[in-house]
Each structure stands twice: as structure tokens, then as C-alpha cells.
Amino acid sequence: MVPRFVPTAVAAVGLVLLVVGLVMLTAARPPQQVTGTAEAAPVLVTAPGALALTGRPVQVDVEGQAFVGLGRGTEVAAWLDGVGATQVDGVATATTLATTDLPGDDPASVVPPADPALADVWQTEQSGEDVTVRLDAPAAEQVLAVVAPAGAAVTLTWDRPARHPGAWPLVVVGALEAVLGLLWLVALNARRRRRARRGRA
Structure with a gap:
């Protein structure tokens, strides 16, 4: 007969996997947003494709008096027409945007x-x-264009569907293993009780 510790161990391992998976889906899940901040130059534009970095919604916050416009990259570039600007290419660190300085045709032309x-x-x-x-x-x-006083903080925040890829498999496998172990233990105990009753008869 199978010792009782075997189904008990199976159920215990399943519960551990289930708990780990649930923690990965909740308290230990990765950040659900990517964000970074740069300074207005006083003109800031995003590079083509930067707004669609995660394929999810993006939010821009500008401190102080500012203008924010959204347009096609080619049309915005034609509107700037060689004016110097700061270009946002993506995210450099957890809090900083990756940027490139666009000098423009005239170094003095920054508006x-x-x-x-x-x-x-x-x-x-x-x-x-x-x-x-x-x-x-x-x-x-x-692309997004921001016109604000030089030094004004411009923050871009992208949503992202971040999660641990192994979290749901752990939850499913852990739940199945825990249920299997408990059912196995119940069946084993029932068999032992039947044998004990036959032994007393």
C-alpha cells in the first residue's frame, strides 16, 4: 500500500506551486507601466514609432504652460522645418527617456x-x-510635439501588459496537483478504514 506521506507530499507541493503562481500574478507581478521624463528644449518631439512602444495607451504630462499636438511624423517635421528639438526615442532607464538632440539648421533657432x-x-x-x-x-x-518653457518636465507613461509568463501554468498545475493529492489521500484513508473494519469482523 502507498504510504500516506506520498499523497500528502503531492498535495503540499501543489499548494506551494499554487501559492507561488498567485503571488507572481499579484504582489510580485512586474510593473504595469513604463515611464520616463525629459526636459523640454523648449521643443520636444517623439520619434516615429515611439508612441507605439508597447502597443498600449500612452500618456504625456507636461508641467507649466505648454502646447501638446499629435500629428503625422512627416507633417510635424515639415512644420518644424529645421528647428532644433529634443527627440524622444524610447526609455533609457526606469525613470528617464532616451533622447536625441536634433540641432536644426540654425543653432540659435530653438523655438x-x-x-x-x-x-x-x-x-x-x-x-x-x-x-x-x-x-x-x-x-x-x-508623433507627439511638445512646446513648453525650456527646462519644463515632460513625462511619458506607456501602459504594458506585463506579467510573469510562468504564473498561470504554476496556478493550473499547482491546483490540479493539490486536488489530486487530497483526493488520493481521502481514497487512501477510506481504504484503510475499510480494511480496519474487516479486521475487526
Whole structure:
């Protein structure tokens, strides 16, 4: 007959796997957002494809008075027409954006050629104090342009579907193993009781 510790061990291992999987899905799950901050130069633009970095919604927050516009990369580049800017390429660290300096044709030209609100290149735009813009499904060809006082902080936050790839397999296997071990233990105890009753008869 199988010793009782065998199904007990099977159930215990299953419970451990189940608990580990649940912890990985909750308390130990990876960050659900990617974020970084850079300074306005005072013109900041995102590189083509940067907004679609995770394929999820992205939010931009700008401190102070600012203009934020979304448009096609080619049209925004034509609007800037050689004006120097800071380009956001992605994320460098957990809190910093990876950027490239676009010097422009004239090193002294660091402001847009005209009031950005007057340009007809924007698919959506917003201006005011402490601007926040959230884009639910940015396309790869779309870029974001931010015009703000030099030194103003621009923060981009991407959502991402982050999770441990092995979490759900651990939950499923652990649950099955725990149930199997408990059922095995119940059946083993029932068999022992039947044998004990026959022995007393």
C-alpha cells in the first residue's frame, strides 16, 4: 500500500506551486507601466514609432504652460522645418527617456517657426497649464510635439501588459496537483478504514 506521506507530499507541493503562481500574478507581478521624463528644449518631439512602444495607451504630462499636438511624423517635421528639438526615442532607464538632440539648421533657432496652435498639421491638440494628454491607440506613424518653457518636465507613461509568463501554468498545475493529492489521500484513508473494519469482523 502507498504510504500516506506520498499523497500528502503531492498535495503540499501543489499548494506551494499554487501559492507561488498567485503571488507572481499579484504582489510580485512586474510593473504595469513604463515611464520616463525629459526636459523640454523648449521643443520636444517623439520619434516615429515611439508612441507605439508597447502597443498600449500612452500618456504625456507636461508641467507649466505648454502646447501638446499629435500629428503625422512627416507633417510635424515639415512644420518644424529645421528647428532644433529634443527627440524622444524610447526609455533609457526606469525613470528617464532616451533622447536625441536634433540641432536644426540654425543653432540659435530653438523655438517653433510660428504659434503651434495656428498650424494645420495636428490631428489632436491641447494647450494650457499642466497639460495631460492620453492616447488610447497611437499609430506608428504618429508623433507627439511638445512646446513648453525650456527646462519644463515632460513625462511619458506607456501602459504594458506585463506579467510573469510562468504564473498561470504554476496556478493550473499547482491546483490540479493539490486536488489530486487530497483526493488520493481521502481514497487512501477510506481504504484503510475499510480494511480496519474487516479486521475487526
